[in-house]
Amino acid sequence: MKKINAILYVIIALLSLNTPALLAEEPQASGDNANPEPASPQAADQEYILPKPQASRIEHLKSSLALRQLDHQIQTLEANGESFLTLYNPSLTPSTQGCVILLHSDNEHPDWPDAIAPLRNALPEYSWCTLAIEVPDIIKRAAPVQTISTDNINNQDSLELPDQANTFARIEAAMNMARADGIEQFVLLGYKTGASYALAFLANNPESGEALVLVDIESPTTMSDYANAQQIRQIAKPTLDYYINNNGSERFATWRKQAANQRTEGDIDYIQLDAIPDRVTGKNSKQLLIQRVRGFLKQNTTQITQQKQLPNIKKGLFYKSPVD
Template sequence: MKKFTALHHAIIALLSLSTNTALFAEESQAAPGSTTTPQQNTPAQTTPTQNTKEYIIPKPQVSRIDALKTSLTIRRLDHQIQTLEANAEPFLALYRPSLTSSTQGCVIMLHSDNEHPDWPDAIAPLRDAMPEHSWCTLSLEVPDIIKRAEPVKITAATAENTSSPKELPNQTLVFARIQATIDYAKAQGVEQFTFLGYGTGASYALAFLAANKDAGKALTLIDIESPPNLSDYEVAQQIRQIAQPILDYYVDKTGNDQFSVWRKQAANQRTDKIGDLVQVNALPDRVTGKNSKQLLIQRVRGFLKQNTSQINQLKSLPSAKKGLFYESPINN
């Protein structure tokens, strides 16, 4: 009888321990500070699932263009904003008409990589100044080449991309945007065009005129830079396809700029040309400080004046009304 009683007590102790362990586990899963006891939970109640995190991929160019629109609106210049379309995709262009009674033509402007159509280094001063000298300006949005918000993807070189890397990044889209910009200007009555590019934008302007030989009367390259998939030599060789006069305004920081040498050689190798390549080392202009932008404007204005068809803007003086200069007789 004693043996049975001892065994009975041992079984009861094990059952009690198992029950307490289960209750402890259930209490440990309850939310901290909760007043709900384990006995109040029912099988129908479920623990809420954790919300899935949404990772927002930053879009620097979109943010940059939105900030530009906001800035222009604050400055009451939002009337310059034009939303054009190319390849079924909208893009921004900034339009300023000639501020004189006649228009010489329009300067199509392309900014450098990771910038915008009103970038202060070169595009903005020229965009604002040229209308005062009878040129309208159209500065268009160029898609980013290097996506700073995306990881760099390194791919193995193939025969295709090493033997023929002749096309610029996004070239088809950029060319379509340039053509859409030209079409817009033509709708405003503009007949003569010149192209101006800054940094990598100069490479696009160069390539577009090389592929569309009758699209413009002149080309201005400002601190031209090659895109990542093209060498300086390959970019320079495209000058051989351009007959129009070219202003090559660049900064020679080393005193031996091989890229500028290749551009000059390519220009000399042209067999069919209607204008020269004018190279200007911008370094002396840059060291003048605040006057450097004004000197850039003078360089571009003078180049276009000498190398494009100029409309005669001489006007006859208005006939003077003598009443403005002579006193009328007094009747007594």
Template sequence: MQKIHLLLKITLIGWLLGPAINAQAEDASSADPAAQKYVKPQPQVSRINALKASLEGVQLEHQIQVLDAEGGPFLSLYKKSQTRSTQGCAILLHSDNEHPDWPEAIAPLRDKLTEYSWCTLSIEVPDVTKRGQAIKTPSTAPASESTEEKTVSLANQAIVFARIEAAIELAKADGVNEFALIGYRTGASYALAFSAQNKLAVQALALIDIQTPADTSSYQIAQLIRETPQPILDYYLSQPSRNQQFAQWRQQAGRQREKPQGQYIQKDAIPDRVTGQDSQALLVQRVRGFLKQNTKQISQRRPLPQVNKGLF
């Protein structure tokens, strides 16, 4: 019986003090801003930090260059030529929601071109499509419309252009004066737009599987080729799910250039893929051959190793 009375007293005390305790807890949480602060996800920051950690883990932190453009820092990966002399520098632009060492195309080009007298500078491109959002299909316009007279402005265009210019200045400070611009997917759209507006900045342009960012007209992007005099390699995947009209518009625009300083070459990557060979090695071979034929590079032959006969 005493235990029952004791249990009843404890229950009664808890019932009486409960509201006061809850009120104190609410006051404490409202007084602590950290308890109510919502941490907004930053996928690009996390992606770049993971890339830096990965490079540092394999002792490649010397390739990391943090540059500044449009009032903010950005990551670039600078790899110098592995030959005796540097004949030029390739500026690489990755696709949306990727990073400057993305394995599909950027990483093999960034790594292998340095074996052929090129330095490489791969720069961080701001995300356009936020993770968790639906990916919008780029708008198209028939050739009969007057959209070809409009100026194309891509999302984050000013930032990306400023970063390209900062990368070029870094390479120039290292004694490089010949430049090629290589873009992958949406990065290729930025590369094309930059080349169209800055005709003397780069000597060659390579578009790898070009795609248009969300809310951008594929037709308008294709028309930029008409304004780009540099030699252009358009290496793309002609998959049935892709917009074949976009490829046709680009090819047509390539024929309409008024004062070209080099060829417009459109190459379908699908035949390369079905040979059973390494598609990345073929990509490097295509880009390297294009650059060798369309820039002012001297001999690309690798020097034979010197042998000390006294050791034999």
């Protein structure tokens, strides 16, 4: 009997210890409704913050430029009510030929090392200023994959690029900034999907640029390669089409060449170069890319004669005065 009483005593003690916790979890009655209202779905959605990979990428770029003491190149502009980043490099010679507007590929940034960074840093040495623009992401990394796939299927025949209006507005804002600095001649240069935006911008604004450079052009998933290639028929400006010829791009390259041949202005240069020979020479392929672009600009844009006077030499620094 004593044993049973001891067990009951232990049970009662344990229950008394847990009672406050249980009471604390019990909801307080309020008026006639003793049960609290469940949280609304809207409130739950507000607590979930979608990741912003492009914003994060740009912040990392700013930090990298600051560490390299290059943050003075950052220019924040505005277009269609949105601010965006550009990297501005002025010409490093006394006379400026013009400005090259550089557009990076999808999910990259204005200092991407493959092609944009080498060109934007090298061309100022040859009298060209460079403006590399932040291009909005096409594929949102936070978006569901199924939604992206469905959109791609439905929009394959679209004649407009994703977020085209905003991207075009950013190009215009960058050009306006350069014009305010006395720049009159512009060249559009794009890398991969950025090349598609450069092509579309010049096709829709034929007087905005003096030349076009396409570096390894790729079509966004919302536009077919054939539809993209047909835009070249509207380009009455010298064009350099520098691409890597492989099984996936050979047909696209053929369509671009055919479209160029169909232009009514037969005397406008269209130069299509396979980049593979430059890649297999064992030399620095980025330096070869710079040379290709530099040579194209020199031959196909209005060149300003560089007239830099030689410094006056004080002969007294090098010769002794004649003895009287």
